[in-house]
Amino acid sequence: MVKKSVHEINRKIEDGSVNVVTAEEMVTIVEELGVEEAAKEVDVVTTGTFGAMCSSGLMLNLGHSEPPIKIQKIWFNNVEAYSGLAAVDAYLGAAQISDTRGIQYGGAHVIEDLLRGKEIDVHATSYGTDCYPRKVLDTIITLEDLNEAILLNPRNAYQKYAAATNSSKRILNTYMGELLPSFGNVTYSGAGVLSPLSNDPNYETVGTGTRIFMGGAQGYVIGNGTQHSPSSGFGTLMLKGNLKEMNPDYLRAASFTGYGATLYMGIGIPIPILNEKLAAATAVRDEDIVTTIQDYAVGSRDKPVIRKVNYAELRSGSVQINGKDVPTSSLSSFKNARTIANELKEWVKDGKFFVSMPVERLCAEGFAKPMKETQAVPLVKDVMSSFIVTIKRDQTVQDAAKKIWENSFNHLAVTSDTGELVGILTAWDISKAVAENCFDSVESVMTKKVLTCAPNEPVDLAARRLDRYGVSAMPVIDAHRQVLGIITSDNISKLLARRY
Amino acid sequence: MKIKITIPTDRIHNPIISESIVETGILINIMVANIDSTYGELIADVNDLKFDKIKNALESRGAIVSILDQPIHRDEEECINCGACISVCPMNVYSFDNSWSVLVDEKKCIQCGVCIKMCPHGALKLGE
Numbered sequence: 001m002v003k004k005s006v007h008e009i010n011r012k013i014e015d016g017s018v019n020v021v022t023a024e025e026m027v028t029i030v031e032e033l034g035v036e037e038a039a040k041e042v043d044v045v046t047t048g049t050f051g052a053m054c055s056s057g058l059m060l061n062l063g064h065s066e067p068p069i070k071i072q073k074i075w076f077n078n079v080e081a082y083s084g085l086a087a088v089d090a091y092l093g094a095a096q097i098s099d100t101r102g103i104q105y106g107g108a109h110v111i112e113d114l115l116r117g118k119e120i121d122v123h124a125t126s127y128g129t130d131c132y133p134r135k136v137l138d139t140i141i142t143l144e145d146l147n148e149a150i151l152l153n154p155r156n157a158y159q160k161y162a163a164a165t166n167s168s169k170r171i172l173n174t175y176m177g178e179l180l181p182s183f184g185n186v187t188y189s190g191a192g193v194l195s196p197l198s199n200d201p202n203y204e205t206v207g208t209g210t211r212i213f214m215g216g217a218q219g220y221v222i223g224n225g226t227q228h229s230p231s232s233g234f235g236t237l238m239l240k241g242n243l244k245e246m247n248p249d250y251l252r253a254a255s256f257t258g259y260g261a262t263l264y265m266g267i268g269i270p271i272p273i274l275n276e277k278l279a280a281a282t283a284v285r286d287e288d289i290v291t292t293i294q295d296y297a298v299g300s301r302d303k304p305v306i307r308k309v310n311y312a313e314l315r316s317g318s319v320q321i322n323g324k325d326v327p328t329s330s331l332s333s334f335k336n337a338r339t340i341a342n343e344l345k346e347w348v349k350d351g352k353f354f355v356s357m358p359v360e361r362l363c364a365e366g367f368a369k370p371m372k373e374t375q376a377v378p379l380v381k382d383v384m385s386s387f388i389v390t391i392k393r394d395q396t397v398q399d400a401a402k403k404i405w406e407n408s409f410n411h412l413a414v415t416s417d418t419g420e421l422v423g424i425l426t427a428w429d430i431s432k433a434v435a436e437n438c439f440d441s442v443e444s445v446m447t448k449k450v451l452t453c454a455p456n457e458p459v460d461l462a463a464r465r466l467d468r469y470g471v472s473a474m475p476v477i478d479a480h481r482q483v484l485g486i487i488t489s490d491n492i493s494k495l496l497a498r499r500y
Numbered sequence: 501m502k503i504k505i506t507i508p509t510d511r512i513h514n515p516i517i518s519e520s521i522v523e524t525g526i527l528i529n530i531m532v533a534n535i536d537s538t539y540g541e542l543i544a545d546v547n548d549l550k551f552d553k554i555k556n557a558l559e560s561r562g563a564i565v566s567i568l569d570q571p572i573h574r575d576e577e578e579c580i581n582c583g584a585c586i587s588v589c590p591m592n593v594y595s596f597d598n599s600w601s602v603l604v605d606e607k608k609c610i611q612c613g614v615c616i617k618m619c620p621h622g623a624l625k626l627g628e
Binding site for chain 2: 050051052173177178180184185186187252254255256257262264317326327328329330331332333334335336338
């Protein structure tokens, strides 16, 4: 039985005799020496990760102006921050986007610009009080001018993350990057073998109060992150660190096309090897960390799982989906994760960084809940017209014209003999056929590529599709392509009229 | 090699690509073509040895032909070596080396621009 204390390890750090390795090196050490010997030999294992962490932000204090202002609304380079705190405190979220430049520039970019010593325009407004008479303020600041600039990141360093792919026929722009049609690629995030929480999955040494590497400075874990979901293996951390001590090599703003701004954070956590259990945990390999590949073509909270996958497969460059090799892209940087683990290793070796035990352990059980919604989301079946006129594909264009005229209905669903939807015919298609003097069967003039929707789809998704493809109606069909009704832009406007 | 063929407005109505191919008998593989009624720009692959001949044929008809030396430019300061570009490139321009740095094999690039949209750090730009 190996039993070491953090105090013993810190004494070794102080006298320079500490043995510290990275989580990558630990894999081979445990393989060669076995768990017990490795636990005796190794004192600290360093981890690292460098990836997009949208749930990050900067708590800052501007100091008081003369005359003083109680800031109600505030913008940094036209990116709005939250200032519903005392007079001159504000919280700038990394994912907030610029009022003028959109998703190209966000809170994350302001944070990086501050760190790089750049000047930032500040605009603030207030209602004015006897004690804070000023109503408008404009100034230019740099990082030095702030009293405090503390990164307070509510959710960082995900234990692991689900990979993304796309089964649909069009390119999707998501926070997982560009997803090519028909399973054209897979994107993933996370440092696998180096991932901090995957190296201490029972949260034995990582908890409230743990000292860490954060953005190139020493920071702290202040508790579990939001959406912490330990029972599913998706633990998260809430972190705090002083921006003024950080380094832009380990903190970078980014923008995902079609999605928005985010902050890439470099985080490293040292794990003191107090016993064999921790030695075994830090020997975790890429192939031991299993996640899922999810289909982002479904615009829903619960995305279909295409398959399970481990980080060794993801990092190999391609994974198999339906018998086909699909290329993978990492969104986080393994190279930088490794640099962080090595940098932290040097800090510990050089006696600049001491390990710590948590003041309080993180909760190791439980799941993140979905949102409680009190207003039912309207579904397509709630607003569609169940009255729809259908026509068989071998009928004549004249039959179709007659049906449209008799029912004063602009869209005819064209069906096969067994009632399956095969096309759609509008008054416009008929006019075109007449104008071109080319009208045999309905089949020859109908639109064959029909956009459809399912009865249980939320109306919001149907509306987004109508808008994206610039059409005014879509047949609603069941799993057997039987026509149940039609949803038109009229149905949707009526829904909105009811709502407001 | 990859070449860029620019067709100015005053020549857009002539079938100069076809004429040049027929005259020289040199095959070019067109990878990207942006042509409308006012302007044309194509990226094509052509055998290195036959470049001069096809260039002369195209330029005698008013096109501008240049070699794509650096079709894509990577800003090494901005790049964090994540590898987001790797899976979206249809020509396999990007890969990881042994130390997980992104390698760029520029010769394969056809300037489709997909990687530029993908890069979260704005580190990629089309070169000349």
